[in-house]
Every structure is written in structure tokens, then in C-alpha cells.
Amino acid sequence: MTKLIHPTAIISPNANIGENVEVGPFTVIHDHVQIGSGTRIDGFCELGYPTRLADGLPLIIGRESVIRSHSVFYQGSTFGDGLVTGHQVTVREKTVAGKGFQIGTLGDIQGTCEIGHYVKTQSSVTIGQHSKIGNFVWMFPGVLLTNDPNPPSNDMQGVTLEDYVVVAVKATLLPGVCIGKGCFITAHSLVGQDMPEDSLVSGSPAKRLCKASDMRLKNDVRVRAYPWRKRFVRGYPESVVEKWASGLEPFEF
Secondary structure (H helix, E strand, O other): OOEEEOOOOEEOOOOEEOOOEEEOOOOEEOOOEEEOOOOEEOOOOEEEEOOHHHOOOOEEEOOOOEEOOOOEEEOOOEEOOOOEEOOOOEEOOOOEEOOOOEEOOOOEEOOOOEEOOOOEEOOOOEEOOOOEEOOOOEEOOOOEEOOOOOOOOOOOOOOEEOOOOEEOOOOEEOOOOEEOOOOEEOOOOEEOOOEOOOEEEEEOOEEEEEEHHHOEEOOEEEEEOOOHHHOOOOOOOHHHHHHHHOOOOOOOO
């Protein structure tokens, strides 16, 4: 079993570290942590930060993951294989995410969230508690998913994003809204109501303008922009791309 552990790293003897795991300088790995094989953890990270809110659940990081410097993961969350983060990411307890989850720099996941496969978030995205996010969702820089309709209160109502939703730069989604499969939410929109499948959503307050699938590429109006998976496949596994090309869904949703 090969591990490349920096001598300044502090790792609990009760942590379960897989083969070929790299741990950078001054990183701390607490009890109740499982790290999958082939994972790289940069310096100054903290994994398994103790909290009673985790109810004793472990932090599980899947295989072949990359956690970049100054990131903090609380105890009690589970991530599938291929997790990738930017720098200074914070993830609270009881977050469950599938394969290929990407969290951009300064990402904040506030816990008790359900996240599907191959979700991609860019820098400074905030995902509020009780959010439910489907598969192949994109969130661009500064997106905010809120959860408290009467702040401050204990009435948490998470946002739901169904499969293939795209949320553009600095859009804000208000508590409890449900965004249907394949919707596109434009930059700086403020969304306070549910949106049906395949909607182009824009404005403050946001409204449904038309079908997202009616949109055309800016530089070639002959090509439909959505569904985006018919024109953009970079970074996805071949098995997923092949199913898209055949008109199939990669997972049973």
C-alpha cells in the first residue's frame, strides 16, 4: 500500500486511507474519515471536521478525487468517485453527492443536501441547506440557492434543480422553488416561482420567456443551443457521451 503523506500532515489513526493517496502539508484528517484510493489532498485542508450535527456519520470521499488547498469538509457527508474541488471550499455535514462532482473555488455547501452525478459548480457558488440537485446540472460563478423564506427562522425550504438545468452567473433562487429538467436561467435572474421543464427563465423577478430548446447559438443561429448535451460533451466519460449520442439517459432517474 503506497501513500505519499507530507510529514507535517496530521492524520488520525482511526481514519481509513486508501492506496496511492497523497496528502499535502499541514492537512488534518480527523476520525470517521474514509478516503478512496488514488485521491490527492493538497495542503492546509481539514477533512472530517467534528460536529454533533453529523450524528456520528463518517466523511466518505470516493476514489480518484482531488481536494485543493484550504478546503474544509465536515464529518458526515458522502461523495462519489471523481470529486474535484477548487481552493477554499467549505462543505457542511450530511451532504450526499454522486460521481464527478466539481466544486469551484470558494464554493459553500451548507449541508443536508442531495446532489446527483456530474454536477459542476464554478467559483463562489452557495448551495443552501436542503437543496436537491439532479444530474448534469451546471451552476456558474456567484449562483446562490437560498432556503429561508422568512429570515431568520427555522423554516428551511431548499431549492430543487432537476436534471440538466443550467444556472448562469449570479442568479439567485429563492426558497422552495423547483426548476424543471433542462431549464436555462439567465445571469442575474431572481427566481421566486417554480419553472416547468425546458424553460428559458430571465429577469428580476424572473419569468418564463419561452422554451430553452428554442434558443440558438449566438455565433450560428442554425444550431439549437439546448439541450446542451447534444453539442457539448467535454469532460464527461465516454460511457455517458455514447448514451447521449444514442438518445439514452446515462442513469435511471
